[in-house]
Amino acid sequence: MASSTVSTQVQLVNRPVGWPTAADFRTVTVDLPDLAPGQVRVANEFVSVDPYMRGRMNDVKSYVPPFALGETMTGGAVGRVVASASDALAVGDVVTHAYGWRDLVQEDAAGFQAVPEIPGVPLSAYLGVLGMTALTAYVGLLEIAGLKEGDTVFVSGAAGAVGSMVGQIARLKGAKRVIGSAGSAEKVALLTGKYGFDAAFNYKDGSVRDQLAAAAPDGIDVYFDNVGGDHLEAALASFKDGGRAAMCGAISLYNSTDAPAGPNNLSNIVTRGLTLRGFTVGNFWDRLPAFSAEMAGWLASGEIVFDETVVDGVENTVDAFLGLMRGENTGKMVVRTGDLVPAL
Template structure:
């Protein structure tokens, strides 16, 4: 029997506050011969995402927490190097959720075949052309029901979802798109590269004051990746009938105490606001619609993207921690490397 070694990363202790490298360990797992219906995949890119921090806590959520002492999971794209499944031949490119490892061997049902398009990096299937872009599209269309002429505010706008959502809002006919980010460089990138009409650094002063200056006529849609002070500011800025798509609350992910909530919740009643949280699990039926529209926009050169790529499976934890601290612009990825 031949064996193949896989480098994998596991969660060994649950973080209290900010995660540290000591919460993880790297192990070597050996795979034997393929069983019928299995494939072996060498990953090329892994995704690290804010939602993974929530899965490190042992709390009830929309998805089970990571189990201690077991290899973590997450979005990844790779190439089939051995197969006993006719539908996934050797050389096929596949998307899957077996991230945080360089080699994976599992049943073919856990992988989705994707076309390899000349000139389109495989990494984009984890970003603007994949779940990241779909998240922005779903939040704006199905959740916030954005209409042409709306003024849209997006928090965490320089991240993967934020850069996607801002461009999609503009392409869907937003009158004005406003974003927040955490540095002057990111703010400049939002307006110069991603087509935002205005942007501000939330570290420069109260979010409410900066948002009011950027949107003197108020906002109609808020796409929230941050929560906390951003949500409170938006509740003051939203016009009557405003809609909020609650995608994330990264400002509270590493809090050890109970995070403070907005003090102006009464605005939801008096202005007839709608706030709705979402995860993608209930909206995959929109994947085809999104893919058609995004392919058209991308092919027409109307979509910009950034990737922050960290090399080496051994640096996956570093990439995750850097992403949580906002060190990335656009999508944070780990480039695993080729197999021998």
Template sequence: MTHTATEIHLARRPEGWPVPEDFTTVTTDLPEPGPGQVLIRNRFISVDPYMRGKMNDVPSYTPPYQLNTPMDGGAIGVVEASGAENIAVGRTVLHQGGWRDRALLDATEVRVVDEAQVSSLSAYLNGLGMTGLTAYTGLLDVANFKPGDTVFVSGAAGAVGQMVGQIAKLKGAKRVIGSAGSTEKVTYLTERLGFDTAFNYKDGPVSEQLKAAAPDGIDVYFDNVGGDHLEAAISSMNVNGRIAICGAISQYNATTPPTAPRNLALFIGKRITMTGFLVLDRFDRMKDFIADIAPHLASGKIVTEETIVDGIDNTVNAFLGMLRGENVGKMLVRV
């Protein structure tokens, strides 16, 4: 018996901002799973900023997407057929076979999760998944957060940023500041997530808005944006400040080198530490993260917003919308 699957392929490598013509939708047939394999019907697919970098044929921490083959990414679904003794039909599994409605994978590539533990399976791609782990370890381990710190988060209304700010408040931050790209997102940060203040980076120079929001400076900067946000954070950083570099979405589609930051000399006098990190290196903290944060998600003390686009055929639109900042919280495709 064969199973029909709809897959999204990379048809050509984007130059600058991706466009729909860079992708193609392909229908293919998948066989019954062989020994040690499972066939998964995806329920939710994650689209994330890092995927833009995988579309370039350049060396990186993860192999680039290959042309005319299925793309991949975080997904969660239900096992439809199984050739693996330890994974039964009907089990819910988390895996990297996204950008398709069905995936045939080795059992070693999936992780069985408890559907009863969450109100929606999407939580395993959001607050209880790599998104949450990125925020948790980036703030606590990489930036070495301490109670009483003033924390600035760029891209704060995004999937990772929303978690960083709330975890900082939960752990005793003196002040949490966020940047976002609209008035509605600023309101979301302050009124829904409990940020002390936030600003719309489109309203004026980031450096001036950050200084007004943090007149006593910042101790921690969690960077999801890069560019002028990083330069502004360096200027506002207190002595012995720490910067965790998670992403640089402002530069992912650029065709010319960034103009900022231009103030790296301040690292010397301020004794600033800046560290880039990958969540791929932090999976040993997953158990601690879930034990610490899951109860707060269940109680509603930590909120995780989602922007959901329906239909596998709309995956590209969801991805492009995420790059344009059209999402609040995590951008997901409901298959």
């Protein structure tokens, strides 16, 4: 086991051009000093890798600052306090925070949020079904796209962490029909067999536009976009008048080195009176209490189910991220960083 005062951390050393490679990162060990007043030391149990992190590897202005070269990367994580010099958090408390990409973190207690342990629910759920990814689905579907009872909903990237939540929440909130796209026959079967989608298709099997038209012959009311590109073009072709889209991500474009071609049917936005609205969940943290209460009920009743793809070892965080970008995950991709010896 790792020492309780030595932290293994992953840093970005090159700005990727196109697809990131292992050579763009390095793994280092850092000796942590004694705790200063007000600080806590947390042993991470799980860290998150997410598509938005690819954008932070570029030195461009965005809604979050880019990762700095030569410094430890950050992201969602959940762990347990192993040493404390703060009255706010005690040894043994479970906390969520943004100091991911490492197995041991030491910072001011204000940077951590204590959360309860829920019997039968892994702590990793705080990075997915009980965390930012499911909140993204909840806000995007209900507030940004304005889901209405009886709507027909299309979700791209539907077997991922966000997409799988979107489809289930849409069903629970009264959607008439929920359609998803995914990248393998196994994921398509999962969408209809486990997540309650009414129809699903493999976007690699042919034209997304044609497959969506076949799955939604009467058109769609709502599109939740995780992919962009040909999926957005397909949605624009299938929208009914007054259709609404929540623009969450465009993973199909994140590693492109060429300027992407825009959809060839943008005029439908005008002729069909469509609304396409982009959002980032960081602007909607005030919705967290309502989301948490509703999601807790759905989980307890079994109305929401979730999958995780777990990679073991903080030293494999880069591999997990690259696998995520290749679509190797089902549900939320997390890294189990391993147990650390508690500080005595």
